[in-house]
Amino acid sequence: MFGYTFYWSMVWEKLPELINGAKTTLVLTVLSMILGTLIALALTLLRQQNKGLGYALATSWIEVARNTPALFQVYMIYFGLGALGLHFSSYLAMLLALSFNNAGYLAEIFRGGMQAIPRQQHRAARSLGISSLGTYTHVVFPQLFRIVYFPYVNQLNWALLNSSLGMIIGLRELTGATQAAQSESFRTFEFFIIAAMIYFAMSKLIEGGARFTFWRMFKG
Known part of the structure; x- marks a missing residue:
């Protein structure tokens, strides 16, 4: 196609x-x-x-995260x-950045889920002598995670794809490893096709696993 010759042996x-790199991701x-x-x-x-x-x-x-x-x-x-003297490794910096971003989005997802749980359940639990912490742990959070399950999985996929930003700070996750490999061989097209297929496979595995888990936990 367009006179381009594929050399897959370098990719293998x-x-x-x-x-x-995919494992790191x-x-x-x-x-x-x-x-x-x-x-x-x-x-x-x-x-x-x-x-x-x-x-x-x-x-x-x-607000900042979103x-x-x-x-x-x-x-x-x-x-x-x-620049302020707080130096992190590429891995730790990416972990902190992804966690910061995930927390912002998940907090809004959880807030919406909390609003779907009737407040009467809080009062009923407290009237039975359950502590505030116990109310959230045994009454609120189990319902919350069922309500927000699929938005939560979407955020998991989003985090998977966002991890590719680690390349810009030298992290050898999947995109970083792909960039390093293709820079040695100059076979950009081949390497990034394979990387895209790996990302696609991981994303679909997460989606399929989430649906199976939901069925086992809440429908079985």
């Missing part, structure tokens, strides 16, 4: 490096979602107060904080 030689995505979820739950509870320092902090976090580019957030953590 570098395929183990791409697979290792998956681990980074999962860790950032775990941290982002924990932070988002805290932000959601702080937003429930509707006033005070905690509310202001949570609102600011969410209304600035993810690329900007990566730059600020890796280069911006570095």
